[in-house]
Amino acid sequence: RGQLIETFKYLNGLNNVTLEGLFERDGNGRTRNNGQKLLLRNFKTSQALNFFPVKIAATWNQLPENIVSAGTVNTFKNRLDKFWITNPPSTTPY
Secondary structure: OHHHHHHHHHHOOOOOOOOOOOOOEOOOOOOOOOOOOEOOOOOOOOHHHHOHHHHHHHHHHOOOHHHHOOOOHHHHHHHHHHHHHHOOOOOOOO
16 A cells, blocks of 8 residues: 555655656556556566566556546545455555
């Protein structure tokens, strides 16, 4: 949950941290769940799977549009919690 909240802040410019290139938006037009998909990168080592943007991208991409397009962090948190009540994450939430 915490990593998803930080991802929301980063993608919406709400962090005071400049981390250019941390996430790449997927611009191929697939918007089944939301319009803010993150690019899923392929790596040759298993160590890269522990890198924050790699771990969180698949979970972020599964969130519905009304969650990722929330106007505030608190709205994002509330919508995420409500979504997880009816659709629990398949793995441990971050």
